[in-house]
Amino acid sequence: MELEIKTLAFGGRGVARQGGEVWFVSNALPGERVTVAEERRRRGIVEARTLEVLSPSPWREPEPCPKALGECGGCDLAHVAAGFREKAYKTSLLGALRGAPEALRTAVEAAAFFPSPWHYRLRGRLHWAPEAQVLGFYAPSSHRVASLEGCRVLSPGTLALLPAWAESLKNANLPAGELEFLEDLPGERRLLLFRGLFSGELPRLPGVDGFWGIRGRGWGQRELTLELPLPLTVPVGSFVQGNRFLLAELWRMVEGLVREEGFSRVVDLYAGVGFLAAAARFGEAQELTVVEVSQRAARAARANLPQARVLSMPAEAAVGQGALIGADLVILDPPRGGLSPAVREAVAAAKLSSLLYVSCDPACLARDAKVLMDAGFAVRWAKLFDLFAGTHHVELAVLFQQT
C-alpha cells in the first residue's frame, strides 16, 4: 500500500487518508510518499508502519538512531532532524488543539522554541529484564526491553555504566522491575531507586552514590543537589524536570516573568520539590505558597524554600482552603491529565490576574484553557520547550492574564 502523508499527529505518527479511512503511520512525515504495512484496523482508523520512504521530507533526519522505531521505543520522533523539530511539534500540537480557543492556537504558532541537545536526561526510568540481563527502554508496543548502546538521550556517564550495573543486578538476583535514576546537572553523580518487589540487599553499583527500594531499604545518599541559581535538593523518586539543559530556560522564564511584572505573591499548585517556585523566589517574589501532594517532595520543597508556606496536600484541598486568595501569579504545572474539575473551577472563579500554565498534554490544556478563557482570561504568550527531544512529547508554557 502506498500513501501520501498529509500531517503529523500528536503521538508522532504521520496521517494519511485513503478510501474513507484515516491512516496513522509510524516513521512518516508530512509531504512524504511511503509504502506501509498495516498493523491494526478499527472503525475507520488504520495503524501502520513505514516500509519504504519513496520521497523523503526535508524534515527527515539523515542519520537517526538506528534503534529508534524498530528495536527501541524510547524515541518516536528520532527521524525528525533537529532543525525541524519546532515545525514538527507545532504541526502536531496544532492538530491536537483543533477544538481549542483560536487565541491559544495562534499563540502556539508564534511560540518561542527552546531546543535541546542530545544526552539531556537527568531523570528517567529504565526497565530491568533479568533473564536477558538488559537495562533499557521497552521496544515499541511491547514489554521486551531493548538495550541502550549508542542511546542519544541518556548521559554518556550513565550509558557507560549500564553493562556493569546489569552484571551486578544479575548477581544480586534482582527481579524484573523499574530502575529510576536521578543525576546531577553535569551528569557526574547519580542515585537509583528500584521500583519492584525485592527484600534482599541492593548491591553496590559503580558510579552510584545511593541505591534505594520503594519500601525504604537501601544504602547511600537519598538525594542530590542541582546547582541552580538557588540550589535545589531532589530526593530520588521525586519529580523534577528531566532535561538538564532546559532547566535553566524554564527557570529564566519564571524568574523573568515575576521580576518584569513585579509579582509579589506567587502560588505554585503542583510544585514538586519547588523548582518553579524557587525561580519565582529568585525573581524577587516575596510570598510563596507551594502546594504538593507527595509528602516526600513537599518535605524537599520545605528544605529548598524555607521562607515559603508549603502545603503538603492535594491542590483540590488547598484551593478549598483559600490558597489562591490574594495571589498575583498562580503557577499550574499539573500531571499529564491536567487540572481536575475542582481545581479548574476554583482557578476560573478566583479573582486572579495571571496564570502560568505548564503543560505536556495539549488535549488537557485545550480543555482547561476553554474554561479559563470563558472566565475572562486571555492568552498573552506561549513558549515551547524541547524537554523530551527525540520523542513526540513537548512542554508548552502559556501565560494567561485577565482581560
Ligand SMILES: C[S@@+](CC[C@H](N)C(=O)[O-])C[C@H]1O[C@@H](n2cnc3c(N)ncnc32)[C@H](O)[C@@H]1O
Ligand atoms: C509535572 S510535576 C511538576 C513539578 C514542578 N512544577 C517542577 O517543575 O518540578 C507535577 C507535580 O504535581 C504533583 N501532584 C500530582 N497531583 C497533585 C495534586 N492533586 N495536588 C498537588 N500536587 C499534585 C506531583 O507529585 C508532581 O510533583
